[in-house]
Amino acid sequence: MATTEISSSVAPKLAKSLATHPVAPLSSSEIEACRDAIQKLYPPEVKLLFKQITLREPPKAELAPFLDAEARGESTHLIDRKAFIAYYIRNTNKFHEGVYSITQRVFEYHVRLGEHKHGNGDAEEIVDLEKRVLEFPEVKDAIAKLKLPEGTVIICDPWIYGSDGVNDAERLWQCFLYMRDPKNSSFADSNHYALPLPVSPVIRTEDFKLIRIDILPTGTDNFCKPLEAFHVHPPNEYTSEYQQLRTDLKPLNIIQPDGVSFQIRGIGEIGEAVSWQKWTFKVGFNAREGMVLYDVRYNGRPLFYRLSLSDMTIPYADPRHPFHKKQAFDLGDVGAGVMANNLRLGCDCLGSIHYMNGLLSDSFGNPVLMENAICVHEVDAGISWKHTNYRTGRAAVARSRELVLQSIITVANYEYILAFIFNQAGEVDYEVRATGVLSTQPIDEGIEVPWGTVVHPGVLAAHHQHIFSLRVDPMIDGHTNRLVYDEALPMPLSDFNPHGVGYYAQETIVSQSCGLDTDYDKGRVFKIQNVASRNPINGKPAAYKIQAPPFQKIVAGKESFHNKRAEFADHNIYVVKYHDWELYAAGQWTNQSRGGEGVRNWADRKEEIVDSDIVVYVQFGLQHIPRIEDFPVMPAEVMKVSLKPVNFFEKNPALDVPPSEQAFNRSTLAAEMHRQPATNGATVTTNGLGCCETSSKL
């Protein structure tokens, strides 16, 4: 019985026949319909370059009632399926966007975009650039001046050009060049980032014109030496066959003998509904954000209408041309979905794994299956809660089980491991692990610079920031919420507080859309509240608080393009009034953007937000002063944002987790090796007398 239950519950294919859910990503046929609808607008000889064909989510006024009816088990009306489409006419700078109703077969709008609107990079474009850039005679001549060993293989990493306002109105790419270890030129996985070259061609994409070749500064100033014979340093490989691997690590396996605790249901060709430990939500996937969660509820109570990573920015510290333009917006410039890894069993997750696929479109408008883009599994997260009555010696202890939805993206040199994590105490975390290879540039030997770290001979890793914006669209017991913050403030000395030890919590209501900062010296904590939903015991509003790690706000000055473009990067929190399709904290089109179209501007509308439909952007990140330990591949730097209930429940919601018991956990003494007790179909005992509950008196 368990078997059938599980195998069905984790086989979304079984559910494909269901009607497509309004939040399900576009299906293959829907993508093809959009492609054809656009092409029909042009004569067949006009070739198009598609940048995006993605779900246009229904307006909240339509979708919210649908989801509520669905949650109540009521019948739901159909909602038109629509797509957001962006494309170029190939070999031109003519960039268009539009919204097409697949259901009605009509365009809601379709426009050519104006200046400073540039499409994101795409896979075909990048692969094509890498090859063709090296074919320019001028580039070959520049490389020749480096007098590299016979047979040296050059690798090109195209970079989004960035913005500095200097002749950058056209869509350009800045190409950074590297070489493979010349002693090992045929090794396709050689770490070329250990051998950066001082030559950097700039390409205009519409006609693939070589605009110029930048020479990179490699000293302590911004002088660019004429190209000369290049000193080839030794390699620094990261692949396992080049390491003396440890041999003393013993296997650690995670077994779920009765299967997993979650159920999965398909909601379309792509997209799945998950239920686990009182949680229910839907998982979508798109080119820009990758994983998106919709309609997150606990025990049927609404919590979050939509959760996703909105954008990230990685501004670099080196002020010298052309490095001063290095500022990635990896979601807006390329896309977390486009860059999602194909996750492999036993490699990226440990235990009993369920994989979800994504479905995107290529530059020809054809559907592209992204296999295993998300892995879902349970994790033991240590002790959830414990209390020992020292008078009787009875310990009550429950372990914390977590459900992890993980997606990993590769942004050329760098990796981000992105995960939503649910637990049994009503908490949702968003975790980012930053890993991968540092973006490197050449540096002369024997020098140091204060804006970077030498991580290998001849290799500089410039300082940079990683600043993320998590978009939280709440529905705490409904869509009418407010943002407040608590502070802990000392009481004045008085007859009431004669010893000067007293303090109190003060709540401040955020009245208008704005950016806000954390004040650690006041213990400031932001909460999303529903004052119409009062706790039956203490009368306080149902709320979720936001716990985010501290981060240094964007260092680049207010007048800089880095700062203007990264509209979210200057405050811990942005709160705005909800508007349909405002999703991206740095604006819709970040490639060579100028700023002015993101959350900072939405906040400047100064809309009244008390007890209304609000959206909260939570910023966090990393000031990355590289260590040599971060090369050639850095140990993951882990950051976690937590959303936790505050007076939302009536007691610890994890109190009903079965006690942690040996019959269930089947641990062993290390001294006895791992002879597990034979599976006795161990299930949760409900008499509550676990093995922990018999320990002796104090």
Add this chain to the structure above:
Amino acid sequence: MATTEISSSVAPKLAKSLATHPVAPLSSSEIEACRDAIQKLYPPEVKLLFKQITLREPPKAELAPFLDAEARGESTHLIDRKAFIAYYIRNTNKFHEGVYSITQRVFEYHVRLGEHKHGNGDAEEIVDLEKRVLEFPEVKDAIAKLKLPEGTVIICDPWIYGSDGVNDAERLWQCFLYMRDPKNSSFADSNHYALPLPVSPVIRTEDFKLIRIDILPTGTDNFCKPLEAFHVHPPNEYTSEYQQLRTDLKPLNIIQPDGVSFQIRGIGEIGEAVSWQKWTFKVGFNAREGMVLYDVRYNGRPLFYRLSLSDMTIPYADPRHPFHKKQAFDLGDVGAGVMANNLRLGCDCLGSIHYMNGLLSDSFGNPVLMENAICVHEVDAGISWKHTNYRTGRAAVARSRELVLQSIITVANYEYILAFIFNQAGEVDYEVRATGVLSTQPIDEGIEVPWGTVVHPGVLAAHHQHIFSLRVDPMIDGHTNRLVYDEALPMPLSDFNPHGVGYYAQETIVSQSCGLDTDYDKGRVFKIQNVASRNPINGKPAAYKIQAPPFQKIVAGKESFHNKRAEFADHNIYVVKYHDWELYAAGQWTNQSRGGEGVRNWADRKEEIVDSDIVVYVQFGLQHIPRIEDFPVMPAEVMKVSLKPVNFFEKNPALDVPPSEQAFNRSTLAAEMHRQPATNGATVTTNGLGCCETSSKL
């Protein structure tokens, strides 16, 4: 072979015959020798009350060379075994301390301590108090006024009295009273914290005199109503038999088929040496600090001479008598070792577990075995590092294995889960999970107060802070270290930085002992450096940085006893010059302390600390504004301090971790249940071609 290796490696008993190591805790016979030596100073009829008989660690001038010789595999000279002893003459206030050389059979010193020096609480004392307090006729009369139901069982929680300078020179206890659910009086594990009473007797311990009975304020002001009939609210139990337990959680087991990856060696009757994944260290255990780590090295390179939790303080926000004195120093007032839980297999750790015992002394000076006070096990901590070459599709990925040493302490109502965590990237974490039952007090119905939260009808949980001090005694490549901090600062606009995007890292040297704060807006990061040990590649000093979560510093005002006593609680970091036996950030005797003997005062010596033997105290904690979700037992609040290498190694030290491979990890598809591939003696493959390394091209 593996079997024997493991079973011996995790059976410290086998090694008991070894000579006792200088950092090994006192043995039973050593404790008895100390007890007898003290008793011999008095006629037999003089009864003594022992508070501490614990290892007096050798001065660093003796121990450091011993450890270095040991690390080099050289023969080591013996070091005298000594004990620190504290005791009262029973039924008096005559409190003594001394240091006794067990080897030489002589006292190094032995003194009676002066006023405001009070011994810590001990188990016998607390159990005795709980019983006898309720036998005072005056206490019975006071309780009678509450007109509680027939057969009501009263529970007494004795609290360390605290300090307010008002008639508190004698050693006192403040007893808070609670009742069991009267409908269930015989249930010994009833959660009495859900039924707090307004009566609080004060006891003088030397002669067990009832000093007074405090009536507790229960309103919005500090008025104490005369005792009247008490309204008995419904109970709020936490034990499993009173919950409707979840039935949909499937087992998750952690199996190490080839055993664990760590080796253990006994270093005395108690105390063990651990080696795991290039790490080596010794584990001690004492009444005050519980777990202590000594001589922590990576690949033989010295890192930390000693690591321990130095103290914690929990000041409460309620300014009203007698709550204004509520400020626990759980290590100094009682002791993390004394309160350590007996950890049970399959309950407090999951997987293949090794347990370590502790050995303490009771109030009669007899040895007391603390069974299973520490559990040691390996954990899979997700992905350590990953890079995918998108050109070839080859992914290089390594999982992070961690070694966890966990101890759990019960402080009457509250629990702390304390853990040292080592990983393969040269990082050490110290993790605290705060759980257990909130300290509660009665409150009238239908009111709110700004210094606490109503968590159950009639029950107030006052706001409080948890502030911890982790003591880090470093030896980064030796004992001559310095403390510095890095900041990321914007470059001024100039011809060199015309676009205003540039920034640089600036290092500041801390020249004198002092307290320091983190500045998040400057990305301030503290590092412990050895400038005599330079990185061979980039020439930077070998260093470890300190990553600690933000916390609100102690709110109680500078003039308050809360603030004066909690000498560590006002700064993120304290750095001082090393002096033997300066271990406790709030001083040796915290019970009813006055301050003036802790780290704030040591720092005020303003000693020069650049390139000397320094000690760093890292503060972190929690501003706890209780949520109703924190009752009756709170979901663990997790805090973690990390010590990470900075230019200490020459590359990512985890690069040599074998690639994450299915043959090793043996995961399964959830849809297929958990049919694990049969054990094929799966070991680390070294050809480096893991299952992850074959995924298809972009």
